[in-house]
Amino acid sequence: MVDEEDVGGPPVGAVKSKKKSGKKSGGKSSGSGSSGSSSSSNPQIKPKCNCEQLQLVDCHLETKELWDKFNELGTEMIITKTGRRMFPTVRVTFSGAQSRVRYYVLLDVVPVDSKRYRYAYHRSSWLVAGKADPPAPARLYTHPDSPFTPDQLRKQVISFEKVKLTNNEMDKQGQIVLNSMHRYQPRVHLVRRMEGDTTRPIVDLEREQFRTYVFPETVFTAVTAYQNQLITKLKIDSNPFAKGFRDSSRLSDFDR
Amino acid sequence: MVDEEDVGGPPVGAVKSKKKSGKKSGGKSSGSGSSGSSSSSNPQIKPKCNCEQLQLVDCHLETKELWDKFNELGTEMIITKTGRRMFPTVRVTFSGAQSRVRYYVLLDVVPVDSKRYRYAYHRSSWLVAGKADPPAPARLYTHPDSPFTPDQLRKQVISFEKVKLTNNEMDKQGQIVLNSMHRYQPRVHLVRRMEGDTTRPIVDLEREQFRTYVFPETVFTAVTAYQNQLITKLKIDSNPFAKGFRDSSRLSDFDR
DNA sequence: CGGTTCTCACCTAGGTGTTAAACT
DNA sequence: AGTTTAACACCTAGGTGAGAACCG
Numbered sequence: 001m002v003d004e005e006d007v008g009g010p011p012v013g014a015v016k017s018k019k020k021s022g023k024k025s026g027g028k029s030s031g032s033g034s035s036g037s038s039s040s041s042n043p044q045i046k047p048k049c050n051c052e053q054l055q056l057v058d059c060h061l062e063t064k065e066l067w068d069k070f071n072e073l074g075t076e077m078i079i080t081k082t083g084r085r086m087f088p089t090v091r092v093t094f095s096g097a098q099s100r101v102r103y104y105v106l107l108d109v110v111p112v113d114s115k116r117y118r119y120a121y122h123r124s125s126w127l128v129a130g131k132a133d134p135p136a137p138a139r140l141y142t143h144p145d146s147p148f149t150p151d152q153l154r155k156q157v158i159s160f161e162k163v164k165l166t167n168n169e170m171d172k173q174g175q176i177v178l179n180s181m182h183r184y185q186p187r188v189h190l191v192r193r194m195e196g197d198t199t200r201p202i203v204d205l206e207r208e209q210f211r212t213y214v215f216p217e218t219v220f221t222a223v224t225a226y227q228n229q230l231i232t233k234l235k236i237d238s239n240p241f242a243k244g245f246r247d248s249s250r251l252s253d254f255d256r
Numbered sequence: 257m258v259d260e261e262d263v264g265g266p267p268v269g270a271v272k273s274k275k276k277s278g279k280k281s282g283g284k285s286s287g288s289g290s291s292g293s294s295s296s297s298n299p300q301i302k303p304k305c306n307c308e309q310l311q312l313v314d315c316h317l318e319t320k321e322l323w324d325k326f327n328e329l330g331t332e333m334i335i336t337k338t339g340r341r342m343f344p345t346v347r348v349t350f351s352g353a354q355s356r357v358r359y360y361v362l363l364d365v366v367p368v369d370s371k372r373y374r375y376a377y378h379r380s381s382w383l384v385a386g387k388a389d390p391p392a393p394a395r396l397y398t399h400p401d402s403p404f405t406p407d408q409l410r411k412q413v414i415s416f417e418k419v420k421l422t423n424n425e426m427d428k429q430g431q432i433v434l435n436s437m438h439r440y441q442p443r444v445h446l447v448r449r450m451e452g453d454t455t456r457p458i459v460d461l462e463r464e465q466f467r468t469y470v471f472p473e474t475v476f477t478a479v480t481a482y483q484n485q486l487i488t489k490l491k492i493d494s495n496p497f498a499k500g501f502r503d504s505s506r507l508s509d510f511d512r
Numbered sequence: 513c514g515g516t517t518c519t520c521a522c523c524t525a526g527g528t529g530t531t532a533a534a535c536t
Numbered sequence: 537a538g539t540t541t542a543a544c545a546c547c548t549a550g551g552t553g554a555g556a557a558c559c560g
Contacts, residue, residue, distance in 0.1 A: 078553090081517075085551070118514080149456075167516085180515075196452035200405075224516050225553095232553075241551040244522035334529090337541075341527070374538075423540085436539075480540050481529095488529075497527040500546035 044110040045185040051209035059213040062091035067217045075220035076231045083164030083175040087239045090160040094153045102147035104191040107160045108138045109176050112183040119227035136177040178222040188213045300366040301441040307465035315469040318347035323473045331476035332487045339420030339431045343495045346416040350409045358403035360447040363416045364394045365432050368439040375483035392425055392433040434478040444469045
């Protein structure tokens with residue numbers, strides 16, 4: 001029915017080679033570049049900055065090693081009607097913050113491309129399954145501890161563990177609404193406001209002094225059920241809440 | 257050893273009569289008065305206001321009925337080294353907030369008098385057991401959702417469920433430090449700042465525009481173990497986390 | 513058949529009073 | 537003897553993937 005074509009280079013970076021890619025993958029992946037990939041990629045996933053002072057502020061992705069592991073397999077994130085946390089969690093630290101201003105840290109999730117995907121179990125690979133469904137307008141999730149003083153921004157790990165992904169377009173709890181079987185890129189935004197500025201919420205980035213950081217290793221496919229069994233296994237082995245499904249626990253018949 | 261005298265009128269209001277006291281006890285107990293009681297009472301427990309605009313803002317104690325039940329028996333709050341929540345929780349609502357300002361809501365706990373108490377089990381009553389131990393400086397606990405917009409202040413129930421009481425004088429987590437076997441009065445402070453004002457923490461109320469609300473029914477004695485068994489029973493029956501100790505659960509032998 | 517939803521057992525995380533032991 | 541501590545069983549609250557049921 002839909003135009004279905006095999007994906008040449010695995011879209012999410014399925015296991016292809018043990019070699020690190022050309023660019024030194026140990027270095028920073030944020031800020032200045034690394035949008036990379038194909039012509040169909042969304043310009044939204046490029047870093048951006050409309051404020052000189054923010055050029056001095058670096059953003060670092062914590063638990064990058066874990067993100068890399070998932071990314072090598074092609075990260076999947078469950079979305080549900082009631083909302084599901086992300087795992088791994090987006091955790092960042094900042095350096096270079098100035099004094100006498102306030103910082104807001106935000107997360108949003110934008111489409112990587114305009115495609116719909118499906119997973120070929122027998123081949124263990126993702127296929128393009130047609131054009132994207134109409135996307136819900138991207139919601140900005142402001143980190144609940146915002147605003148941060150420069151001191152806080154320098155010292156704290158800012159963790160988006162509470163943010164939830166949903167496929168419920170009618171959601172009214174401020175969760176991030178995504179389409180299943182579509183690929184997404186999380187983005188971190190740093191907004192700078194004068195300390196005199198009010199607590200009014202941030203609704204439009206373009207009306208703020210901001211800088212956008214993009215970590216390509218956090219790309220994922222939204223799913224309602226895991227497709228790649230290796231992803232399931234890695235989640236179970238690394239997410240404490242899934243401990244009950246670990247291999248050692250599954251030897252239950254033998255144990256008892 | 258210490259001068260030990262019986263307490264004439266039960267200090268925390270032990271069960272004396274089923275009659276409601278003279279003043280209509282259904283009415284508001286905050287704001288303007290009701291410091292009441294004896295000559296030894298701490299002047300800190302009187303309401304206070306250094307800001308005209310705040311005279312218009314009313315504060316209402318939620319779950320007053322529960323507080324009253326405890327107060328009739330003589331409320332006790334456990335303090336531990338690691339910190340213990342208060343139960344009941346101090347929950348308040350405000351009305352009359354103006355726009356274009358920001359409100360901070362704070363809690364502190366001040367000594368009611370300069371006495372140390374002990375509990376006479378055989379008589380089921382509190383006795384004065386000498387002079388107070390030197391108090392730790394009262395810590396201001398700023399509600400974590402502060403600052404509030406006038407809108408938020410009008411609509412939200414502000415709950416201090418997360419605040420913890422400790423007897424650890426070396427505490428560095430910002431918990432409220434108390435002496436065991438001493439009597440205390442929680443106070444709620446409302447601080448008004450211009451929306452242009454910064455997020456710097458509030459360290460000295462006197463340097464702010466503020467109003468202090470006092471709810472006498474929230475007086476309690478800090479203890480490391482419950483003294484009055486009726487208090488224990490009421491806690492078990494009303495705190496969801498103590499459900500495991502409810503009578504119906506204790507019929508276990510019969511049930512199984 | 514592919515995709516979604518719901519319920520479930522099994523976890524994490526942490527708030528309760530109890531109890532026995534330790535402290536002073 | 538009065539008070540404090542620490543380990544414990546028992547809760548609340550909620551995050552996991554499995555698997556069956558359901559949908560289209």
